[in-house]
Amino acid sequence: xxxxxYYWSGIQGRGEFVRMALEDAGxxxxxxxxxxxxxxxxxxxxxxxxxxxxxxxPPFLRDGDLVVxxxxxxLMHLGDSLGLSSKNEAERLWLQQIQLTIxxxxxxxxxxxxxxxxxxxxxxxxPEARRRAKHFxxxxxxKFLGWFDKILARNPRGDAYxxxxxxxxxxxxxxxxxxxxxxxxPKATKKRxxxxxxxxxxxxxxxxxxxxxxxxxxxxxxxxNEQGIFRHYAELDP
Amino acid sequence: xxxxxYYWSGIQGRGEFVRMALEDAGxxxxxxxxxxxxxxxxxxxxxxxxxxxxxxxPPFLRDGDLVVxxxxxxLMHLGDSLGLSSKNEAERLWLQQIQLTIxxxxxxxxxxxxxxxxxxxxxxxxPEARRRAKHFxxxxxxKFLGWFDKILARNPRGDAYxxxxxxxxxxxxxxxxxxxxxxxxPKATKKRxxxxxxxxxxxxxxxxxxxxxxxxxxxxxxxxNEQGIFRHYAELDP
Numbered sequence: 001x002x003x004x005x006y007y008w009s010g011i012q013g014r015g016e017f018v019r020m021a022l023e024d025a026g027x028x029x030x031x032x033x034x035x036x037x038x039x040x041x042x043x044x045x046x047x048x049x050x051x052x053x054x055x056x057x058p059p060f061l062r063d064g065d066l067v068v069x070x071x072x073x074x075l076m077h078l079g080d081s082l083g084l085s086s087k088n089e090a091e092r093l094w095l096q097q098i099q100l101t102i103x104x105x106x107x108x109x110x111x112x113x114x115x116x117x118x119x120x121x122x123x124x125x126x127p128e129a130r131r132r133a134k135h136f137x138x139x140x141x142x143k144f145l146g147w148f149d150k151i152l153a154r155n156p157r158g159d160a161y162x163x164x165x166x167x168x169x170x171x172x173x174x175x176x177x178x179x180x181x182x183x184x185x186p187k188a189t190k191k192r193x194x195x196x197x198x199x200x201x202x203x204x205x206x207x208x209x210x211x212x213x214x215x216x217x218x219x220x221x222x223x224x225n226e227q228g229i230f231r232h233y234a235e236l237d238p
Numbered sequence: 239x240x241x242x243x244y245y246w247s248g249i250q251g252r253g254e255f256v257r258m259a260l261e262d263a264g265x266x267x268x269x270x271x272x273x274x275x276x277x278x279x280x281x282x283x284x285x286x287x288x289x290x291x292x293x294x295x296p297p298f299l300r301d302g303d304l305v306v307x308x309x310x311x312x313l314m315h316l317g318d319s320l321g322l323s324s325k326n327e328a329e330r331l332w333l334q335q336i337q338l339t340i341x342x343x344x345x346x347x348x349x350x351x352x353x354x355x356x357x358x359x360x361x362x363x364x365p366e367a368r369r370r371a372k373h374f375x376x377x378x379x380x381k382f383l384g385w386f387d388k389i390l391a392r393n394p395r396g397d398a399y400x401x402x403x404x405x406x407x408x409x410x411x412x413x414x415x416x417x418x419x420x421x422x423x424p425k426a427t428k429k430r431x432x433x434x435x436x437x438x439x440x441x442x443x444x445x446x447x448x449x450x451x452x453x454x455x456x457x458x459x460x461x462x463n464e465q466g467i468f469r470h471y472a473e474l475d476p
Contacts, residue, residue: 052392053332056339056385066328070338072310077331090304093315094291100308100338101294107345115353116366117373128354128366135355147294154290 003029003078004062006045006055009038011228012180012221014071014106015059020172021075023215025082034220072099075169084169095163098151098170102177105144109184110229112136113236122226122233133236137188141181145189145196148174152198159198160205167206174199175206180230185237241267241316242300244283244293247276249466250418250459252309252344253297258410259313261453263320272458310337313407322407333401336389336408340415343382347422348467350374350474360464360471371474375426379419380433386412387434397436398443405444412437413444418468423475 003022007015015033022029032038046055055069061078068074076096079085086092115132116125148162157165162174178199181189193200207213215221224230241260245253253271260267270276284293293307299316306312314334317323324330353370354363386400395403400412416437419427431438445451453459462468 052394053335054385054388054392056381066331068331068335070335073331073335073338076334093304093306093311096314097291097306097308097311100311111349111353115349115355116369117353117377119373119377120369131354131358135357139355139357144294147292150292154292156290 003027004032005029005059006032006042006061007059008042009033010222010225012176012224012230013059013228016222017071017102017106017173017176018059018061018074018078019215020176020212021078021082021084021169024167024172024209024212025078025084026211027078027082031220033222072096072103075099075173079169082169084167084172086164086168088164091163095168095170098162099173101144101147102170102173105140105177106180106229108136108140109180112184113231113233122231126235129233129236133185137185137237141185141188142192142195145192145199149196149198152202159201161202167209171202171206172212175203178203180224183224184230184232186232187237241265242270243267243297244270244280244299245297246280247271248460248463250414250462250468251297251466254460255309255340255344255411255414256297256299256312256316257453258414258450259316259320259322259407262405262410262447262450263316263322264449265316265320269458271460310334310341313337313411317407320407322405322410324402324406326402329401333406333408336400337411339382339385340408340411343378343415344418344467346374346378347418350422351469351471360469364473367471367474371423375423375475379423379426380430383427383430383434383437387436390436390440397439399440405447409440409444410450413441416441418462421462422468422470424470425475 005015005018005022007013032041035041042058051067053067055067057069059071059074060067060069061074063077068077079095085095112133113122113129114125115128122129152159152162155162161167162170207216226232243253243256243260245251270279273279280296289305291305293305295307297309297312298305298307299312301315306315323333350371351360351367352363353366360367389400390397393400399405400408445454
């Protein structure tokens with residue numbers, strides 16, 4: 001069965017967290033962002049008035065008749081189909097909790113360069129971004145990476161993965177989050193990763209998964225850039 | 239069976255979305271925020287080193303041996319036990335999507351008064367808050383309320399509730415969201431509610447639910463105030 005992933009072209013953004021799962025599982029999917037006039041197709045789909053469950057924003061996934069938006073909900077759905085979740089109810093809930101925490105970090109990483117809102121360019125909010133990024137680097141990155149390291153340490157099935165003894169969608173998302181933070185705030189993130197050795201090891205472990213590695217090395221992965229969520233501005237990571 | 243809800247004392251905050259479900263269902267729960275030294279109890283619990291699944295932040299819920307954090311995950315869990323969810327898998331996923339969108343609005347409502355981060359007082363970021371709140375009032379409130387109205391209109395079971403023909407946890411959360419927006423941005427919100435009549439009607443419908451109404455009229459509900467997420471500053475709603 002084939003999926004369709006809808007996301008803006010030209011950036012990894014939140015869509016990349018969904019791609020991680022699809023690519024790691026070797027799923028058959030059409031990436032609308034890579035199609036001709038992908039953005040137009042995305043917008044046309046969102047404006048359809050025959051959808052019972054219209055998405056508010058991308059990313060969203062079509063799985064037959066089902067349309068699912070919100071990254072964490074998409075991954076909860078895909079996790080079951082792609083073998084990247086758990087069958088245990090308490091573990092499934094814990095997975096979702098972790099994923100929602102990753103989503104919180106992603107939102108804060110965006111706001112570090114756009115504290116006044118997405119309607120202004122970065123160039124029009126540079127002093128404010130500097131202030132907010134300082135807080136993100138010094139307080140938030142340590143807090144979040146510290147928590148991920150702690151929950152890895154406490155996993156009764158070992159510290160290789162976040163939940164259970166196999167990789168789940170949350171591990172793939174944590175990998176992508178760390179990649180994004182390393183791109184945007186390399187100095188601050190490297191410093192904190194040294195104090196979160198289990199997170200650093202998980203990142204290496206996930207990068208070695210054969211299908212994911214093939215994707216990362218392929219030309220299909222859109223490079224990080226300064227239109228996405230994770231942006232590198234030297235002045236925000238002094 | 240009795241639940242324990244952990245949240246900071248003195249504010250409604252994200253904990254109130256959980257209270258909505260517990261109160262509406264008439265569930266037996268201990269509200270730690272209302273206990274003597276509630277904040278100390280909360281912090282002591284979070285610091286326990288025998289928890290497999292330690293919460294990063296409140297609110298979190300204890301349900302026997304299970305500890306669940308992240309508002310949307312707590313509500314997904316409670317929805318099943320309290321009869322405020324659906325048994326249909328596609329509807330459950332749609333419910334969670336809606337809840338995550340409500341969580342996005344809540345985050346943005348907070349950032350409207352704290353755009354530079356939670357480490358500074360509001361008084362130290364007033365000009366920035368004014369800029370961000372303008373964007374929130376003029377672009378974001380209309381977008382979100384418009385979407386909620388649209389999905390109500392498209393519910394094949396009628397526009398009384400968001401999903402299916404009965405109230406779910408997402409309806410209770412949408413009620414609480416609208417209450418919060420009306421408190422914080424009364425002028426902007428009233429104006430937009432006039433264009434989202436189904437959302438306005440849902441708010442009235444939920445307010446009439448007997449157990450919820452009893453809670454809202456009881457002295458137990460903490461009033462909105464300027465320490466919470468929804469804060470009223472006249473200059474942010476001119």
